[in-house]
Amino acid sequence: MEDDSKQALELALQNNGHVKLEASKIWTYGFSPAEQIRLDYALMLMPQKIRRWISDIIKRESTHFEKSHAAHFDPHWQRICFNKIHPIYLSTIWHEAAHAYHSVIETKMDEAWRKLTDPHNVIYGNWAANREDGGCLWIGTDDDGPDNNCLTPYASLNIREDVAVTVEGAYSVLYGEQSLAAINLLKIPQDENSIFWQKLKQLHLNKFLKDKQYKRLLKILRARYKS
Numbered sequence: 001m002e003d004d005s006k007q008a009l010e011l012a013l014q015n016n017g018h019v020k021l022e023a024s025k026i027w028t029y030g031f032s033p034a035e036q037i038r039l040d041y042a043l044m045l046m047p048q049k050i051r052r053w054i055s056d057i058i059k060r061e062s063t064h065f066e067k068s069h070a071a072h073f074d075p076h077w078q079r080i081c082f083n084k085i086h087p088i089y090l091s092t093i094w095h096e097a098a099h100a101y102h103s104v105i106e107t108k109m110d111e112a113w114r115k116l117t118d119p120h121n122v123i124y125g126n127w128a129a130n131r132e133d134g135g136c137l138w139i140g141t142d143d144d145g146p147d148n149n150c151l152t153p154y155a156s157l158n159i160r161e162d163v164a165v166t167v168e169g170a171y172s173v174l175y176g177e178q179s180l181a182a183i184n185l186l187k188i189p190q191d192e193n194s195i196f197w198q199k200l201k202q203l204h205l206n207k208f209l210k211d212k213q214y215k216r217l218l219k220i221l222r223a224r225y226k227s
């Protein structure tokens with residue numbers, strides 16, 4: 001276990017199931033003690049710069065959500081809502097926290113990100129198809145691997161989802177969480193000049209990842225090709 005994840009887990013356990021995160025003043029409602037420990041643990045791995053933009057986290061009935069999504073972020077209240085009928089995955093917490101922070105820096109960061117991913121306005125919103133089980137595939141295929149400069153078909157829906165899925169992938173790879181974004185991040189091309197690598201660099205530049213995390217992520221991605 002890496003030092004930072006050990007420390008985050010210790011702090012989360014000390015909080016004893018009552019999400020404190022007092023430095024960030026995040027209020028939570030409706031979670032079990034075990035779920036609160038997960039929230040604490042996941043959020044404490046992220047920079048304070050990200051956490052401070054979340055005001056509260058609430059568990060709600062599934063009727064509150066469009067298409068029974070697992071969670072969403074409401075920028076009006078800076079609030080993350082989790083759907084009662086879904087488990088609370090670490091990857092979902094990272095994804096929604098990314099939306100929260102991105103919502104305040106998007107005017108500053110989106111131009112460079114769009115230039116990388118979709119300079120001709122042909123990708124976002126054009127290539128993802130919903131599956132009946134709620135998943136998402138590339139149109140006309142049964143494939144959901146990294147493509148069209150995006151880690152997953154869902155990420156290609158729009159720039160906000162793209163940023164959130166990329167952050168989710170980065171944290172999931174760093175801390176060993178299974179998610180499609182993580183599996184696909186481990187499949188990106190070896191060429192470090194490729195768009196996927198440049199997008200990770202953008203995440204670091206925009207402080208979604210601490211220096212240490214970014215360095216470790218690059219190390220993990222490079223190690224894939226060493227036998």
Ligand SMILES: [Zn+2]
Pocket residue numbers: 095099160161164
């Ligand atoms: Zn999202």
